[in-house]
Amino acid sequence: MAETLSKDYFVKVIEDLIPWIEDRKEYFTDLDSAIGDADHGINLSIGFREVASHLDEWKDENVATLYKNVGKALLDKVGGSAGPLYGSFFMKFGVPVKKKGPDEGVTDDEFVAMMDKAIAIIQKRGKSTTGEKTMNDTLMPALDALKAAHAAGDDIKTAMGKAVEAGKAGLESTRNMVATKGRAMRLGERAVGHLDPGAASTAEMLEIFYKDMPDA
């Protein structure tokens, strides 16, 4: 199977996540101020500034090492729960392709396996599933849609586009949920009416993974 996603694609995703979080940090922090401790966007932006300061030295590594380094920086600098969750996502993302050379890209099959690995660790780490007003409400339906579309023979960009749509629907579903995880669980019914900040940021992150994919 051909390597449809080049090494450059994976570098570009990281390069695009850096300005994205700077642009959106206040929006995510506003969401978090409604139901959490008002630090989600700010914390992530501090993590990605660390990534930005090292990206030049990391981008000659293979995809797995590049993403592992991104993950470690987020684990170290973010501070809140987004640190271990986003950090673990990036650390695990490259594991299925860790034997590749520094210039090698990945196949559609490998990309699906990478998303599977990265999203599975978030579920494990958060001991969480859908319906609990967390990033899993975005990520799990997105992963299911990605796998289903890929299995049905869609090219990776089409499949990822369906994943993004499923993730956005999952994000919207968090609005009417009562939180049962994290600080928002202390709010009970008061969390209803607000989107979950982690579900919102991960939905937009997936969209960057999608938009940066070359057309089939």
Added chain:
Amino acid sequence: MAKTGMIIVSHSEEIANGVVKLASEMSGDNVVFKAAGGTGDGRLGTSAMTVLKAIEELADCKSILLYCDLGSSVLSSETAIDMVDKVALKAKCHIVDAPLVEGAFFGAVEAAASDDVQKIISESDHARNLHKN
């Protein structure tokens, strides 16, 4: 008697340092403490990398007990333990299900006299029964 390692994981650097100071008064030389608090740049938060470094520094201890405060301190601790490559070192690590200050204090008192990890954890757990009125 072998030494016991204790890592105090808190969102606040001051809390982590303060708990180390308080609990270490009770334990003499038998417990080695590491504070893993804050983000390293003055903000409230926890860092799995800071916790991982503390675990590695305590590799010579018989067991390593992690005492955590809220939310991400547990997530960061679990992530750090997962990142430990050496199986033997990973097996030494235990996240203690106890209140941070009282649990670490009770655990340190026990660890001064015993290196039996189950006894230390059980003593720490008793800290939740410390009634205040």
